[in-house]
Amino acid sequence: MFSQLQKALYGLKQAPRAWFQRLGSFLIQLGFYCNRSDTSLFIFHKHSNIIYLLLYVDEIIIIGNNSSLLATFTWKLNSEFATKDLGLLSYFLSLESTTTSDGLFISQLKYARDILTHAQLLDSKLVHTPMVILQTLSVDGLLFSNPTLNRSLIGALQYLTITRPDIAHAVDSVSQFLHSPTEDHYLAVKCILHYVKATLHFGLIFIPFFAPGTLVAYSDADWASCPDTRCSTSDYSIYLGGNLVSWSAKKQPTVSRSSCESQYRALALTVAKLLWLTHLLSDLKVLILQRPLLLCDNKSAIFLSSNPVSHKRAKHVELDYHFLRELVLAGKLCTQYMPSHL
Known part of the structure; x- marks a missing residue:
């Protein structure tokens, strides 16, 4: 009876919230504050001492610039909660962390192998692109016999994009047909998996920078690429000090x-993320002296972002997209043309 009660308590929907409030109140008593941009991040800042604590359910990452202060805080945390110190960061939520001579390398090697094993493609052939060039997927076609397998593989690949931006566009393309996948859709998923097999050791490397960092964003979009809905696809990538973040x-x-x-529209989507990163970096005490730079290969979109006159081709655009123009006019953001062929 006692074991059933324990199981029921841990199965309650409010249990994660109660745990977060309990830990959060303890951290606030020690001088931490909860980050406004990411509520799972707690920050301690006193004089020149900084501690970051990142929380995901019961997994915790702690980093700081004062080893004695970190040791004191870890002792207090262990005294309050039944925690276990696993040492230097090496594995967190399927993310593998390795310190190199250049910086920090983040990958998902084991997780990618598990996906290939689940798909029975661990010994498959290798391909060098995640999608067939100029391939356009559509709802038309012969339905795939095992849609559950297709959905599970796509869901796993979506989590893999945390460290693999090179497959983000391909995974987004196949994710649009989860409700009724066809044979062509499954072949597209297998193509991504073959590419993952060929690039198992790919990941992200973060190189430290000591001068004030700069935020540089690249934004792009196609036009009416979806043959079923005629909707476009937006893509962006944002760099901080040369690191893709x-x-x-x-x-x-x-x-x-x-x-x-x-x-x-793609520019507005990118700017929303840029603003979020700006607030996050400000709370992390990362100095950003220059205005964020937004690069795009469409001169008309750049002109529209800086021209206060309502263009006839944009009168129907929703008003919330025009906050990009307000930021440019206020001098908080800089847009610049960059040819796509460079």
Whole structure:
């Protein structure tokens, strides 16, 4: 009876919230504050001493610039909660961390192998691109006999994109047909898996920079690429001090009437992420002296972002996308043209 009660308590929906409030109140008493941009991040800042604590359920990462202060805080944490110190960061939520001569290397080697084992493709042939060039997927075609397998593989690949931005666009393409996958969709998923097999050791490397960092974002979009809905796809990648820190490939929710509009919507999506990163870096006490730079290969979209006159091709665009223009006019953001062929 006691074991059943324990199971029921841990199965309650409010249990994670109660645990977070319990730990959060303890950290606040020690001088931490909860980050506004990411509520799972707690920050301690006093004089020149900094401690970051990142929490995911019962997994905790602690980092700081004062070893004695870290040791004191770890002792207090162990005294309050039944925790176990696993030493230097090496594995966290399927992310593998390795210190190199250049910096920090983050990968998901074991997780990628597990996906290939689940798909029975661990000994498959190798391909060098995650998608067939100029391939366009559609809802038409012969239905795949095992949609559950297709969905599980795509879900696993979505988590793999945490350290593999090179497959983000391909995974986004196949994710749009989860409700009714066809044979062509499954072949596209297998193509991604063959590419993962060929690039198992790929990941992200973060190189330390000692001068004030700069945020540089690259934004792009196609126009009416989806043959079923005629919606466009937005892509962006954001670099901090030369390190790739954020990326996305996402289908736009509405149809754009011109390539300028699709690019403008992609710029607005990128700026929203840039603002979030700016607030996060400010709380992390990372100094950013220059305005974030936003690069795009569409001159019309850049002109629209800095021109206060309502362009006739953009009168129908939702008002919330025009906050990009307000930031440019306020001098908080800089947009610049960059040819896509460079």
